[in-house]
Amino acid sequence: DQQVKQNSPSLSVQEGRISILNCDYTNSMFDYFLWYKKYPAEGPTFLISISSIKDKNEDGRFTVFLNKSAKHLSLHIVPSQPGDSAVYFCAASARYFGNEKLTFGTGTRLTIIP
Amino acid sequence: DAGITQSPRHKVTETGTPVTLRCHQTENHRYMYWYRQDPGHGLRLIHYSYGVKDTDKGEVSDGYSVSRSKTEDFLLTLESATSSQTSVYFCATPTYEQYFGPGTRLTVT
Numbered sequence: 001d002q003q004v005k006q007n008s009p010s011l012s013v014q015e016g017r018i019s020i021l022n023c024d025y026t027n028s029m030f031d032y033f034l035w036y037k038k039y040p041a042e043g044p045t046f047l048i049s050i051s052s053i054k055d056k057n058e059d060g061r062f063t064v065f066l067n068k069s070a071k072h073l074s075l076h077i078v079p080s081q082p083g084d085s086a087v088y089f090c091a092a093s094a095r096y097f098g099n100e101k102l103t104f105g106t107g108t109r110l111t112i113i114p
Numbered sequence: 115d116a117g118i119t120q121s122p123r124h125k126v127t128e129t130g131t132p133v134t135l136r137c138h139q140t141e142n143h144r145y146m147y148w149y150r151q152d153p154g155h156g157l158r159l160i161h162y163s164y165g166v167k168d169t170d171k172g173e174v175s176d177g178y179s180v181s182r183s184k185t186e187d188f189l190l191t192l193e194s195a196t197s198s199q200t201s202v203y204f205c206a207t208p209t210y211e212q213y214f215g216p217g218t219r220l221t222v223t
Contacts (some may be wrong), residue, residue, distance in 0.1 A: 006156075032210065043118075043204050043214030044157070089156055093210060100145055100164065100209045101172065106156035 003027045004092050006105035014113050019077040021108050023090035026071065032095035034102070035064060035075045038087045047088075048075070051095075077110075085112045117141055120205050120215040128223055133192040135218050137205030145209045146188040148172075148180065150201040151217075157204065163188055195222045 005024045013019045023033075031052040036044040050057040050064045050073070057064050063076045077084055087109050091102040117140030127133050137146060147162040149172075159172030161180040169180050177199060179191045192199055200222045206212040 034210065041217070043206075043216050044212075045214070046211045049211060091157075095210065101147075101159055101162065102210070102212070103159075103173075104149075104157040106154060 004105040010109040012111045016079045019080045021075040029094040030092040034091045036089045118215040126221045135190045137188045143208040147206045149204045
């Protein structure tokens, strides 16, 4: 039972345009969501997070949107740059219920076309 | 980056042999995690630790054991390696906004 789903295995975007990566979840207890970025042969790195009390969180070129009613979150990258080419994982936790574990999606490979 | 190191970085072993992977952190974090990454599955939690000698199972714990005798070290052991355990293994700390180690690529032949 995949509780966190990233239905697009890959995405290609022109440099300078907006990249939108999507993530859906099924567990209503999830209340904290994160995005990680992973380059080949490296460990994932934390990118941005959002609590369920918010619907948007922004950090530079990266914005995460949360739609609780739809159980959907998205990561917007604008403008997209070649260095953004990587695999992106969304993750979720029932943080405020005392759950110290993250559940990850299967990842989306983003390719930025120069 | 929590000063996370993993050893070995690469290992090839035969089916049925025991294998131990080591994770070391320098930031004195209480929580440590072991994940495996496989195509089509993303990152899946194997085991985690919430203190010295305190560990718990993740979603794919069968065939794996862990030990934490010191705050800075978290060991993952495959008692009898199988081909299905061929994967890339990552260690991470602390909770939520985690720092990940560089990974160990394990091949079981």
